[in-house]
Amino acid sequence: MKRVYYILVLFLSAGLIGKAQTPANNNPEKMQWFRDAKLGIFIHWGIYSVDGVDESWSFYNKKMSYLDYMQQLNGFTAKNYDPRAWADLIRESGARYAVITTKHHDGIALWDTKANHMSTAKLTPARKDVLTPFFDALRRTGIKTGAYFSILDWSHQDYPGFIKDSSRYDIKNDTARWNRYRNFYQAQIRELSGQFNPDLFWFDGDWEHSAEEWQAKKVRDMILSHNPNAIINGRLAGYGDYETPEQNFPITRPSLNPWELCMTSNNNWGYHPDDSAYKTPYELITIFADVISNGGNLLFDIGPREDGWIPTEQVHLLKELGKWNSKYSDAIFNTDAGMPPGHYYGASTISKDSSTIYLFVPAHDRGKIVIKGLFNNITGINVMNTDQQLHHKIVGKISWSPVPGLVYIDEIPEDAMDEYMTVVEVKLDGPIRLYKGKGGLSVD
Ligand code: FHN
Numbered sequence: 001m002k003r004v005y006y007i008l009v010l011f012l013s014a015g016l017i018g019k020a021q022t023p024a025n026n027n028p029e030k031m032q033w034f035r036d037a038k039l040g041i042f043i044h045w046g047i048y049s050v051d052g053v054d055e056s057w058s059f060y061n062k063k064m065s066y067l068d069y070m071q072q073l074n075g076f077t078a079k080n081y082d083p084r085a086w087a088d089l090i091r092e093s094g095a096r097y098a099v100i101t102t103k104h105h106d107g108i109a110l111w112d113t114k115a116n117h118m119s120t121a122k123l124t125p126a127r128k129d130v131l132t133p134f135f136d137a138l139r140r141t142g143i144k145t146g147a148y149f150s151i152l153d154w155s156h157q158d159y160p161g162f163i164k165d166s167s168r169y170d171i172k173n174d175t176a177r178w179n180r181y182r183n184f185y186q187a188q189i190r191e192l193s194g195q196f197n198p199d200l201f202w203f204d205g206d207w208e209h210s211a212e213e214w215q216a217k218k219v220r221d222m223i224l225s226h227n228p229n230a231i232i233n234g235r236l237a238g239y240g241d242y243e244t245p246e247q248n249f250p251i252t253r254p255s256l257n258p259w260e261l262c263m264t265s266n267n268n269w270g271y272h273p274d275d276s277a278y279k280t281p282y283e284l285i286t287i288f289a290d291v292i293s294n295g296g297n298l299l300f301d302i303g304p305r306e307d308g309w310i311p312t313e314q315v316h317l318l319k320e321l322g323k324w325n326s327k328y329s330d331a332i333f334n335t336d337a338g339m340p341p342g343h344y345y346g347a348s349t350i351s352k353d354s355s356t357i358y359l360f361v362p363a364h365d366r367g368k369i370v371i372k373g374l375f376n377n378i379t380g381i382n383v384m385n386t387d388q389q390l391h392h393k394i395v396g397k398i399s400w401s402p403v404p405g406l407v408y409i410d411e412i413p414e415d416a417m418d419e420y421m422t423v424v425e426v427k428l429d430g431p432i433r434l435y436k437g438k439g440g441l442s443v444d
Pocket residue numbers: 008009012055057204205246262269
């Protein structure tokens with residue numbers, strides 16, 4: 001059954017699910033903070049954090065019985081939960097937004113939903129809405145708020161994929177029952193919208209029904225009528241604002257829309273004490289640089305334990321990422337996507353005024369740095385956060401040809417390199433102009 005999950009993730013990462021249409025009323029201005037944000041922190045926290053099992057999937061894939069899974073309700077204490085400390089750590093990472101699982105496929109809400117009794121407030125020793133204090137802490141810290149919400153609910157008695165008994169039904173044969181479920185899930189979205197007014201809705205689970213069956217347009221309209229600036233991710237059956245490739249790095253840039261790669265810190269979304277396969281800070285930073293170079297955001301996931309404690313490996317990753325982000329923030333935030341492939345063998349970004357190129361050089365990459373197809377004259381090159389200027393040489397420029405030569409930039413001295421990834425700032429004589437031709441005599 002685990003295969004089911006992987007087939008699904010394959011679809012997702014291939015963009016076959018979560019493909020964002022650009023709805024007619026999509027106003028690009030509202031997306032600007034998201035485009036400039038570059039980094040969000042994803043938080044998978046729920047009753048699955050008690051035994052450290054796969055979120056919802058552990059009963060769906062029959063790794064454990066539904067009843068055993070739900071026994072975890074008795075262990076969710078949140079006794080060390082410190083939402084302000086969470087928000088401070090998120091801020092320290094350099095992230096501009098955070099997305100928390102307000103309700104995963106298992107149907108257990110982190111807020112005191114009035115739509116049913118399935119919540120941490122009613123059914124766990126925590127006995128509280130843990131969502132409100134987190135969103136308050138985020139807002140106090142200036143971090144944008146994101147609400148992950150699973151529109152499917154494998155615990156709801158009127159959901160066709162209801163797992164506890166085999167009462168799966170075809171919605172065409174029982175429209176009243178499907179309408180009851182639809183009214184339920186939309187009521188919960190109205191609660192989230194009205195009570196929490198998140199800056200971003202991160203929907204999940206749209207793969208089991210069509211946009212019409214979900215009434216996706218109605219849900220989008222409902223959210224935007226309450227907050228026209230709310231951003232919706234690309235998992236509302238085609239009614240989202242951006243694409244959401246998952247785990248696998250997109251080799252082809254997803255689209256001109258903004259896009260966001262969500263990725264785990266080890267191999268699991270939620271707390272998994274048995275999973276020590278954490279990415280290293282170097283791997284995280286190189287992935288992040290690659291994402292922003294391609295015009296995307298990275299939504300990097302952590303999975304706190306049931307009591308609210310965040311694994312030390314995840315804290316370390318966020319802190320190391322934060323140190324790097326603050327050292328090179330001008331090259332990262334409020335920049336545009338870098339040069340298209342072919343101009344530089346690595347990640348790059350471009351300043352908003354297009355007159356500066358930021359080259360990302362992985363640690364201990366030695367040798368000269370080459371830029372191809374740059375028409376501009378270079379007015380200065382420095383290793384960011386150092387006094388180190390670098391010289392360059394133009395190679396292969398034929399005096400009578402308009403085709404630009406190759407730019408060979410001196411190697412970065414060892415003592416000027418960052419332990420993970422160094423950023424070289426290349427100042428141009430004006431807005432960047434790139435050669436796209438096939439060489440030879442013609443410019444194009
Ligand atoms: O099924 C979920 C999964 O548990 C996890 O929440 C990821 C995070 O993006 N989303 C779905 C799989 O794509």
